[in-house]
Amino acid sequence: MAALPDDRRLAVLRAIVEDYVQTHEPVGSKALVERHSLGVSPATIRNDMAALEEDGLIAQPHTSAGRVPTDKGYRLFVDKLQSVKPLSAAEKKAIQTLLDGAVDLDDVIDRTVRTLATLTRQVAVVQYPSLTRSTVRHVELVPIGGPRLLVVLITNTGRVEQRVVEVGAEPNEALLGEVRARLNAAVIGKRLTDVASLVATLPEQFGAEDRELVRTVLEAIEDSLAIEREERIVLAGTANLARSGTDFVGSIGPVLEVLEQQVVLLKLLSEMAEDASGVGVLIGHETAHAGLSEAAVVASGYGGQGEPLARLAVLGPTRMDYPTTIAAVRAVARYVSRILAE
Amino acid sequence: MAALPDDRRLAVLRAIVEDYVQTHEPVGSKALVERHSLGVSPATIRNDMAALEEDGLIAQPHTSAGRVPTDKGYRLFVDKLQSVKPLSAAEKKAIQTLLDGAVDLDDVIDRTVRTLATLTRQVAVVQYPSLTRSTVRHVELVPIGGPRLLVVLITNTGRVEQRVVEVGAEPNEALLGEVRARLNAAVIGKRLTDVASLVATLPEQFGAEDRELVRTVLEAIEDSLAIEREERIVLAGTANLARSGTDFVGSIGPVLEVLEQQVVLLKLLSEMAEDASGVGVLIGHETAHAGLSEAAVVASGYGGQGEPLARLAVLGPTRMDYPTTIAAVRAVARYVSRILAE
């Protein structure tokens, strides 16, 4: 095919996506030439549309109706997106106002997810900074009366994990100090993933009668690092699903179900590929989940230079405003990263 | 009015509620006598229905349709509920299986809310044990390098609140031990609400140069007790809202919005009155919230003898199976209370 027609076909696809996102109605050839200055007649557009349909990029809900983009069409639209809509000054300001003044990690995450939901008017998803990629800032052992010991682990992201353990007998302060010192010496500044191997030989450095206690403490620490607790997700804006009314033809039930199953969400987020700017998009069936066949996810890593600490995302109907959403996700991700870097 | 007809009217109301809950369709006089052995003819029932409508207990959606209970009708139905449907053995077993084996408070709450949602097939809401009604088990001060101090407060419910504070200079261990000892002596076993007044005179017991540090620590503790953090709510089963499809005629959007605004939910829970068995019910407009005009809340306190530590609840359409739901809420509340008591 010649260069010109192919270019125009892309322009037509782009126009169809834009119109459809705005009007939520199948778009016909006539409306298209009226709303966009394509410089050709409806009949020509019709030919192009037939070709686009042949390629599986658009489809018609029924004969004698306009065309609607398919998942594949959205995908091409997103891939060929040369320019992301920059945020308005007011929006940037809003992000700052909403995110500044957070007192701790929980608060940062909470504000982030709300900001993202408000900004995009979609469902926002924020994953807690993954423990596996952060490092140890400090480990503390606190006797809390009787044979009970509070084990506290603080990460460089400000996250605090704690656990109460039962040790055989009430430990004396001197021993505790010794364990605390050696433990910290071994792990401070190290990655959490390496902690287990770093402390493996620790019990051997103590007398036989103390080893049991040391082992119990180490178990607690490794326990805190177990996947179950480490991978937490926070949601906001689920009410936006209902607002987008007829966007999900087969009710929003399945979508809500997916959102409740954090495991599925986490898997989705962790497996997403990102483009050069750090944003990844999954459209409809690409999510490989039946409940999300009419949904799209726009995600970005955040926190940490190079490899991100965790991901945040927006979930909405496939029929969403991708340029704006992508811009919002990227902006929020950058801003949160800056905050987390302190 | 004579005693008999009044009794029968109540029976009619009860039958209407039961049928309507089951079929989700307005129920007429004929169907009523067929499905229930009321011992009278449809015509008589019609007269009773007219009276019930007069009293505002039932209503007809349109002239030539059957009757539907009003909020007031549901209220009377619930109030006159003499027997709550006991849970089946399988259900009791399910509660045990789901709730046993929780490792900490977070886990208990998490399992509870999921159990409740699964059991009732509605939205479940669990409030974290209120800090204000629990007591202090232990306070710990942990130096974490430099002028930073980790303040940890553990309650009798197993809840752990922590906060990092910046103190002027790196505190020496002796001083810290002294503060720790006096602080614990003052507050252990005391109610959190009394903590602030109990420690008021604490700074005076220290030398002038140390008072600043003591004050900073106390501030952090009082901060941890601030309402914002103490009143947390966990949800599960929001997908059930969508499943109940046409139950909410005006979409489920407003309901989801309320669920996201935890403040509203908390206010609702805290203001609910409870009957003798510890369960409270709010129906439709009684929630005093527009978004919940078609919803009902069944709540119960849990944890703590006498005055409960917090509440858990189920939220569903006004058209819900009250006897079963009330039974489930009560059973789960009792079981959680037992677990929390250890």
Added chain:
DNA sequence: CCTGGCACTCGCGTCAGTCGAGTGCCAGTC
């Protein structure tokens, strides 16, 4: 390769007509 024209398709809204469930009322019976 684009364009104007033309016949064709098909979903949607309207309208009239029918059906039936359910009601209210009344006169009669126990």
Added chain:
DNA sequence: GACTGGCACTCGACTGACGCGAGTGCCAGG
């Protein structure tokens, strides 16, 4: 006085016919 059977009436739900209009595919001509 309470209950019952009968009867006329109401009104929403469903159905089928029908015209409208948006949109398409195709074709011949520029």
